[in-house]
Amino acid sequence: MPSIIGIDLGTTHSLAAVWRDNQAALIPNALGETLTPSCVSIDDDASILVGRPAHDRLHTHPTRTAANFKRYMGTNRSVTIGTDKLRPEELSSLVLKSLKADAEAFLDETVSEAVIAVPAYFSDAQRKATRTAGELAGLKVLRLVNEPTAASLAYGVHQRDSERKFLIFDLGGGTFDVSVLDFFEGVMEVRASTGDNFLGGEDFTEALVELFCQRNELKANSLTPIAAQRLHQQAERAKRQLTQHGAQGATLELRIDDKEYALELDAATAEHACEHLLQRLRKPVERALRDSKIAVAALDEIILVGGASRMPMVRKLVSKMFGRLPSGHLNPDEVVALGAAVQAGLVARDAGLDELVLTDVAPYSLGIDTAMQVAQNQFAAGHFLPIIERNTIVPVSRVQRIFTVCDSQSVLSIKVFQGEARLTADNVPLGEFTLDVPIKPAGQAGADVRFTYDINGVLEVEAAAFPGGVKRAMVIEENPGVMTPEEIRERLAALGALKIHPRDRLENRTLLTRADRVYEETLGDHRQYLAAHIARFQALIERQETGDIARARGELAALLDRFDVHVTY
Ligand code: ADP
Numbered sequence: 001m002p003s004i005i006g007i008d009l010g011t012t013h014s015l016a017a018v019w020r021d022n023q024a025a026l027i028p029n030a031l032g033e034t035l036t037p038s039c040v041s042i043d044d045d046a047s048i049l050v051g052r053p054a055h056d057r058l059h060t061h062p063t064r065t066a067a068n069f070k071r072y073m074g075t076n077r078s079v080t081i082g083t084d085k086l087r088p089e090e091l092s093s094l095v096l097k098s099l100k101a102d103a104e105a106f107l108d109e110t111v112s113e114a115v116i117a118v119p120a121y122f123s124d125a126q127r128k129a130t131r132t133a134g135e136l137a138g139l140k141v142l143r144l145v146n147e148p149t150a151a152s153l154a155y156g157v158h159q160r161d162s163e164r165k166f167l168i169f170d171l172g173g174g175t176f177d178v179s180v181l182d183f184f185e186g187v188m189e190v191r192a193s194t195g196d197n198f199l200g201g202e203d204f205t206e207a208l209v210e211l212f213c214q215r216n217e218l219k220a221n222s223l224t225p226i227a228a229q230r231l232h233q234q235a236e237r238a239k240r241q242l243t244q245h246g247a248q249g250a251t252l253e254l255r256i257d258d259k260e261y262a263l264e265l266d267a268a269t270a271e272h273a274c275e276h277l278l279q280r281l282r283k284p285v286e287r288a289l290r291d292s293k294i295a296v297a298a299l300d301e302i303i304l305v306g307g308a309s310r311m312p313m314v315r316k317l318v319s320k321m322f323g324r325l326p327s328g329h330l331n332p333d334e335v336v337a338l339g340a341a342v343q344a345g346l347v348a349r350d351a352g353l354d355e356l357v358l359t360d361v362a363p364y365s366l367g368i369d370t371a372m373q374v375a376q377n378q379f380a381a382g383h384f385l386p387i388i389e390r391n392t393i394v395p396v397s398r399v400q401r402i403f404t405v406c407d408s409q410s411v412l413s414i415k416v417f418q419g420e421a422r423l424t425a426d427n428v429p430l431g432e433f434t435l436d437v438p439i440k441p442a443g444q445a446g447a448d449v450r451f452t453y454d455i456n457g458v459l460e461v462e463a464a465a466f467p468g469g470v471k472r473a474m475v476i477e478e479n480p481g482v483m484t485p486e487e488i489r490e491r492l493a494a495l496g497a498l499k500i501h502p503r504d505r506l507e508n509r510t511l512l513t514r515a516d517r518v519y520e521e522t523l524g525d526h527r528q529y530l531a532a533h534i535a536r537f538q539a540l541i542e543r544q545e546t547g548d549i550a551r552a553r554g555e556l557a558a559l560l561d562r563f564d565v566h567v568t569y
């Protein structure tokens with residue numbers, strides 16, 4: 001049977017894994033690495049580069065490179081790279097295509113089916129965009145699995161008999177997600193999902209940059225772009241060094257106009273600089289516990305996910321908050337992909353896995369616009385009346401009765417919104433329709449409005465007028481920011497015309513993109529020395545002298561290691 005792959009399509013990194021020989025195995029990319037940066041760049045010869053070389057070009061060719069596009073999934077916001085305008089699902093599809101090619105090389109077979117993980121709070125539009133990205137990449141998306149659910153599957157929580165409740169703490173590059181899950185009688189239920197969409201590992205790096213500037217009396221926003229970038233890289237490296245061998249500390253160094261600036265960093269100093277960020281991690285955790293109505297003491301396990309949760313200061317905070325150590329024997333940045341592969345095994349009904357049912361919750365509150373009585377005969381319009389509240393288990397159906405507010409009112413207007421704000425103007429409009437109601441004095445006619453939300457995130461709104469009047473219904477599927485089937489067909493053709501950089505030449509190309517970046521970052525003699533090496537390597541590639549290329553590649557890489565301050569992945 002052909003393999004189904006599991007994919008973590010992350011904001012910062014993406015990975016693929018497969019269920020094989022009764023376990024989930026990570027799939028290496030063309031460079032032999034498991035983490036592929038979620039970056040896309042258009043190369044000088046108009047071919048598409050994905051992953052590490054694209055990440056390097058983020059610095060050298062920012063206008064031809066895109067990153068962080070997961071943030072815009074489900075919106076119409078497109079990104080211009082070079083002369084092309086690409087939608088977020090198209091950029092994601094290029095990452096998926098690259099993972100698909102890696103899987104095909106690794107498994108030595110054609111791969112056409114996948115399970116993709118998405119954040120638990122992803123809306124209907126964001127989920128549809130993710131499915132579309134799969135389709136554009138030539139992958140049939142058999143299932144979307146919630147990232148926290150995937151994490152718990154990776155930890156094998158589903159293989160235990162008893163009821164288990166756990167909390168998934170996912171701190172990625174730019175987002176923080178907290179979910180509370182309940183596993184009971186073979187059913188995995190997401191009881192709550194909250195988070196902060198603007199808090200992640202990147203903010204910790206920025207906090208170290210700020211500390212550096214403060215201590216050296218520099219102004220962060222008056223640094224040249226190159227100096228700012230170098231400092232950012234130093235901070236990122238220091239942050240990782242503190243994770244790997246915290247006791248030794250780390251040093252940040254920066255040279256501006258022949259002047260040397262430095263910062264010696266130990267774990268306590270770094271923690272102090274990040275204190276405000278650590279504090280911000282608390283709130284979503286408290287809210288998730290409150291929404292799920294599960295007490296800390298009732299949690300069986302705390303699971304850490306996301307590269308930034310590796311930081312000792314984050315682990316310390318988690319231990320303090322929960323009064324125990326989190327589970328952490330799997331690599332936090334690999335957990336979601338491994339779990340997606342377990343889900344893929346479940347979809348394929350692999351004999352090694354028992355059948356498992358998963359249920360979900362509505363990620364946002366859904367309701368209608370209503371007028372609120374503020375005095376006798378006086379109503380204020382524009383108030384939100386939730387009908388299905390956030391974190392209600394789906395599928396669900398709820399009814400709410402609404403009344404006319406004027407004498408002889410003949411029409412009710414039903415405006416549907418998603419969100420948590422008190423006023424509808426601050427929530428997301430999903431659609432509206434009108435309903436004729438019998439003519440009566442105010443408050444003696446109205447409608448029963450029923451909301452039905454199914455497992456695929458499709459909302460149906462039905463309104464029945466009373467007394468004894470007409471019924472009208474509307475299905476909300478078409479969200480703004482979702483591509484129509486015709487649009488998908490059209491873009492599929494356009495994407496098909498894009499030339500993907502050949503996989504077998506990726507290693508050389510990646511080395512050259514890195515060399516270009518390091519060249520731009522160095523100065524003086526080093527630069528000339530480096531330029532000569534790069535030119536020589538390029539000439540060898542053009543002459544296709546295979547044996548010499550391999551040797552020269554090793555030499556150039558060693559040279560770059562000497563000059564490069566950038567972290568390796
Ligand atoms: P996403 O899910 O957003 O794609 P990841 O789970 O890949 O994100 O996490 C990326 C973040 O993890 C980055 O901010 C990176 O700096 C951070 N990170 C990765 N490894 C380490 C480490 N060893 N120490 C500290 N932070 C790390």
Ligand code: MG
Binds near residue numbers: 011172
């Ligand atoms: Mg992630």
